[in-house]
Amino acid sequence: MLKIEHLTKKFGDFTAVDDLSLDVEAGKIYAFIGHNGAGKTTAIKCAVGISDFDNGTITIDGKDIKKDALACKRELAYIPDNPNIYEFMTAIQYLNFIADIFEVPADVRSERINKCAEMFEIREKLAQPISSYSHGMKQKLVIIGALLHNPKLIIMDEPFVGLDPKATFLLKGVMKEMCENGAAIFFSTHVLDVAEKLCDMVAIIKQGKLIKCGTMEEVKGDESLEQVFLELEDDQNA
Numbered sequence: 001m002l003k004i005e006h007l008t009k010k011f012g013d014f015t016a017v018d019d020l021s022l023d024v025e026a027g028k029i030y031a032f033i034g035h036n037g038a039g040k041t042t043a044i045k046c047a048v049g050i051s052d053f054d055n056g057t058i059t060i061d062g063k064d065i066k067k068d069a070l071a072c073k074r075e076l077a078y079i080p081d082n083p084n085i086y087e088f089m090t091a092i093q094y095l096n097f098i099a100d101i102f103e104v105p106a107d108v109r110s111e112r113i114n115k116c117a118e119m120f121e122i123r124e125k126l127a128q129p130i131s132s133y134s135h136g137m138k139q140k141l142v143i144i145g146a147l148l149h150n151p152k153l154i155i156m157d158e159p160f161v162g163l164d165p166k167a168t169f170l171l172k173g174v175m176k177e178m179c180e181n182g183a184a185i186f187f188s189t190h191v192l193d194v195a196e197k198l199c200d201m202v203a204i205i206k207q208g209k210l211i212k213c214g215t216m217e218e219v220k221g222d223e224s225l226e227q228v229f230l231e232l233e234d235d236q237n238a
Contacts, residue, residue: 001024001025001026001060001061001152001153001183001184002022002023002024002047002058002059002060002153002155002184002186003022003023003024003057003058003059003060004020004021004022004023004043004047004056004057004058005021005056005057005058006019006020006021006055006056006057007019007020007021007043007046007053007055007056007057007058008020008053008054008055008056009039009042009043009046009051009053009054009208010054015208016039016042016208017039017042017043017046017053017208018039018207018208018209019055019056019209019210020039020043020056020205020208020209020210021056021210022186022203022210022213024153024184024185024186024201025184025201026152026182026183026184027179027180027182027183027184028179028184028185028200028201029175029176029179029184029185029187029198029199029200029201030184030185030186030187030199030200030201030202030203031187031188031189031195031198031199031201031202031203031216032044032186032187032188032189032202032203032205033188033189033190033192033195033202033203033204033205033225033229034188034204034205034206035206035233038205038206038207038208039205039207039208040157040188040205041081041157041188042208043205044078044155044157044186044188046058046065047060047065047155047186048065048073048076048078048155049065049069049072049073050078052066059072060072060075060076060153061075061152061153063075074102074149075151075152075153076151076152076153076154076155077145077146077147077149077151077153077154077155078146078154078155078156079142079143079146079154079155079156079157079159079187080142080157081157081158081161081188083135083138083139083141083142083162085130085138085141085142086130087129087130087131088129088130088131089129089130090126090127090128090129090130091122091125091126091127091128091129091130091133091141092113092126092127094130094141094145095109095113095126095141095144095145095148096109098145098148098149099113099148099149102148102149103149104148104149109148112147112148113126113144113148116143116144116147117144119170120140120143120144120167120170121140121166121167122137122140122141122144125137135162136162136163136164136167138162139159139161139162139163139167140163140167143159143171143174147174151183152182152183152184153183153184153185153186154175154178154183154184154185154186154187155185155186155187156185156186156187156188157187157188158187158188158189158190159171159187159189160189160191160194168194172194172198175198176198192224192225192226192229193224193225193226195225196216196220196224196225196226199216200215200216201213201214201215201216202214202215202216202219202220202225204219204228204229204232206232206233211232212228212232
């Protein structure tokens with residue numbers, strides 16, 4: 001579903017992502033982990049078509065993000081690490097705006113908005129301006145917007161930051177359900193115990209380079225993901 005091949009992204013003389021290759025298959029939840037500044041967000045922004053890149057290819061469902069960006073973006077949803085959304089809108093205006101972009105029919109959008117807003121406990125607040133929302137409420141709103149067009153691929157950057165425990169639990173359930181229905185999910189996180197329990201696949205990146213990837217069991221073996229991550233960090237620093 002998402003195929004990254006030899007991705008390289010530079011900022012001047014600094015190489016933020018260095019020859020990164022990953023394959024995120026349909027029906028899989030894929031964790032992308034690394035320390036702050038490792039290149040995770042840069043790689044994600046390249047994958048969703050926000051940032052250009054110097055070398056390599058990125059395809060989504062067989063479509064090239066550089067050659068056919070619009071077709072790629074129809075297939076995916078992106079949840080950033082910071083929900084910077086239009087605060088002059090009400091929440092329902094924002095959701096209808098997103099639904100209009102993806103041409104979601106009125107009856108379908110109404111059902112999905114009501115279902116998701118009820119689940120994340122913001123249905124009674126949809127008429128309020130987004131400027132009145134807390135960070136966590138904005139995060140919930142972005143998540144609901146991402147689900148409206150039933151994407152084949154969801155790419156998320158630290159999706160659990162700012163969510164309360166119940167919303168975190170609900171989001172994990174949504175992720176599992178989507179993958180059971182054939183979607184793929186690729187997300188960065190520092191919450192390693194959640195990644196270990198939730199994900200089928202994991203990739204560890206450091207200083208822009210992929211240092212380990214595979215199934216969760218292949219990567220962690222008999223250890224915890226946290227132990228493996230810290231050991232790899234120490235080995236790279238030695």
